[in-house]
Amino acid sequence: MAKAAELGKNRTGIDMSPMHSERMISGAKELTPASSGDGLEAIAEIDRQYLVEADPVGSVPMPGTLRGALKTGAKKATGKNPELFLNKLGQRLAFERSGVRLYESVITRAEIADQMHPAGPVTTDELQHIRDEEMQHFRLVSDVMESLGADPTAETPDADVIGVASMGIQKVLNDPRTTMAQCLEMLLTLELTDNAAWELLIRLADEMGLKDASEQFQRALEQEKEHLMTVRSWLEEMLMADARRGAEARH
Secondary structure, eight states: OOOSSOOOOOOOSGGGOHHHHHHHHHHHHHHSOOSSSHHHHHHHHHHHHHHHHOOOSOOOOOOSSHHHHHHHHHHHHTTOOHHHHHHHHHHHHHHHHHHHHHHHHHHHHHHHHHHHSOOTTOOHHHHHHHHHHHHHHHHHHHHHHHHTTOOTTSOOHHHHHHHHHHHHHHHHHHOTTOOHHHHHHHHHHHHHHHHHHHHHHHHHHHHHTOHHHHHHHHHHHHHHHHHHHHHHHHHHHHHHHHHHHHHHHTO
């Protein structure tokens, strides 16, 4: 697996062909409309129309059981917003499920790297440990949803959105051309989002008066903080090692 930062046959920059770049700039100037931007305004108007007329991304499902309906009704009677809390629980459930899959991808990459050459500070044992804790967090959220009478198999609006967002990270991790350092940067993005989301979920649980859930979420957050520190230290160690090797090669 090659390093990400090495000189090669990259011809994407404009400096690679001064003659052609001059022609391209000249052609762009000639083809730029001299109008006041009516075309862009028309496109903007279409965008505004879509924004005004668009339906929301799904909805929070109605309670499928009598117990769920009673609990939801009780929370509403006290001025709480159970729909918001269930929406964010659904989002956390989807994100933790995605996290398991994302770590599985990096585990496979680390196992292959171990066969080819040392993978630096990254170890498959630690990756598997983090993966297992992500799975525990998934089960935790699922249990909390069931305890509230909600259906953890239903996809809430924010679960849908986070699923789409996670697809970009998954594509990077599954690309055979990406390096371990690039994968770690994606995991760092994942863990930063994860930490912030658990902090918010704890505040929402407190607002709902769900002390037991809040305490369980706090323990999950402590584990996520450890994940973040681990991934960050791996990335920093790997990049600094590459920087030192580059400096040594020049002397």
